[in-house]
Amino acid sequence: MLYQQKELHLKDALSFWQSFKHEERVFFYNPLEQKLIIGARRLKALHEGASYLQFPYVFSTRTFFPTVKEQKWAGLGNETIAFANYLVVMDGKQILYSYKDCFLGWDNIQEQEPTSRSHVYEMMTDDYGDWQELFNNVQQEIMLGKVKKVVISREMKIACNTSVSVESVLKNLLEKNPNSFVFAYYKEGKTFIGATPEVLVCKEKEQVISHALAGTILRSEPGQDEKQKNLLLNDPKNRHEHQVVLDYITSVMKRFSDEVIVGETTTLTLKNLHHLKTCIKAKSDDNSSLQDWVERLHPTPALGGYPVREALEIISRYETHERGLYAAPIGMINEHGDGIFVVGIRSALIDKNMVYAYAGCGIVEKSECAQEYLESNNKMKSILESL
Numbered sequence: 001m002l003y004q005q006k007e008l009h010l011k012d013a014l015s016f017w018q019s020f021k022h023e024e025r026v027f028f029y030n031p032l033e034q035k036l037i038i039g040a041r042r043l044k045a046l047h048e049g050a051s052y053l054q055f056p057y058v059f060s061t062r063t064f065f066p067t068v069k070e071q072k073w074a075g076l077g078n079e080t081i082a083f084a085n086y087l088v089v090m091d092g093k094q095i096l097y098s099y100k101d102c103f104l105g106w107d108n109i110q111e112q113e114p115t116s117r118s119h120v121y122e123m124m125t126d127d128y129g130d131w132q133e134l135f136n137n138v139q140q141e142i143m144l145g146k147v148k149k150v151v152i153s154r155e156m157k158i159a160c161n162t163s164v165s166v167e168s169v170l171k172n173l174l175e176k177n178p179n180s181f182v183f184a185y186y187k188e189g190k191t192f193i194g195a196t197p198e199v200l201v202c203k204e205k206e207q208v209i210s211h212a213l214a215g216t217i218l219r220s221e222p223g224q225d226e227k228q229k230n231l232l233l234n235d236p237k238n239r240h241e242h243q244v245v246l247d248y249i250t251s252v253m254k255r256f257s258d259e260v261i262v263g264e265t266t267t268l269t270l271k272n273l274h275h276l277k278t279c280i281k282a283k284s285d286d287n288s289s290l291q292d293w294v295e296r297l298h299p300t301p302a303l304g305g306y307p308v309r310e311a312l313e314i315i316s317r318y319e320t321h322e323r324g325l326y327a328a329p330i331g332m333i334n335e336h337g338d339g340i341f342v343v344g345i346r347s348a349l350i351d352k353n354m355v356y357a358y359a360g361c362g363i364v365e366k367s368e369c370a371q372e373y374l375e376s377n378n379k380m381k382s383i384l385e386s387l
């Protein structure tokens, strides 16, 4: 590996992120390993099939749909990038990796206390009418028997009275969402950011794991958690929504693996919601890479619908905003090609003072319009509460 290594002792790892102002950067916190990786300053983009052996990590994304049209998503995603500098924080240690000629210099990594700021903002969209229309169109397609489930989403436009402080949003997301993967990708003035609870796939040697995460109930008061979780576990509509995702992931894995183990369905508790969750493990065939598994699994019916192709066609016909990196695979891969891809939900695109926040819900035959709208509002809270 052509990187120099050194231990750092920053009071707050976000100082590293802040030291590379205006440069392309990625932030990826994995709560399962309690590991933070920050990559800063693009070294190069890697072509498909390239070896990653020279790099501590590479960052990889692909937009939800293969192409994007809107200017606001231009240049974001559909790349695998090696950075010149990485800060890796784990087990109380901060290790800096710097590519040989691109070393920033110790003096340039300054201790900067990132402060939480409260942004004053105004919602520019009150979209219940649009939601109703989208919901009705999709439910019609379900009634006609064309699809069983479609995941529809909203884009909420939020105008802040100053430029958004990405550091502050990151700090808040980390503090308020301890069970989520907190990520940010900054490029050319725009940041895609979020706190997602959902793993698309992770791979370690020959073991591959995916999570079916679908089915949601609101988290009312903490004292009500057990009651709410039981309601969710026993609710036929939510179990059906979940089963569609679980069956799909299991069937894809079985196409490529003789050993697939489906775990028990449990609940995942987040700040404002509970979800149904099932882990599915498989033994990967020797020749498959992590990215092959992403290609096979994305988009699962947790983000697209079922049957997948028909659901995607319905989404592109009726949703009026572009998804870009929302609900898309976002991954961190190590030198051996192993790593993790999460899906970019509970997320937003930040461009100066504008925030485009996204949230969606799985719609099945028995879904109710107002209830799903409320659910999407609760999903939006991850972003709103971090502003």
Ligand SMILES: C=C(O[C@@H]1C=C(C(=O)O)C=C[C@H]1O)C(=O)O
Pocket: 151, 153, 198, 213, 214, 215, 216, 241, 275, 302, 303, 327, 345, 346, 358, 359, 360, 361, 362, 363, 379
């Ligand atoms: C689509 C989103 O979330 C997905 C939809 C869920 C549901 O409909 O129950 C639950 C978790 C996610 O798989 C989102 O947060 O935007």
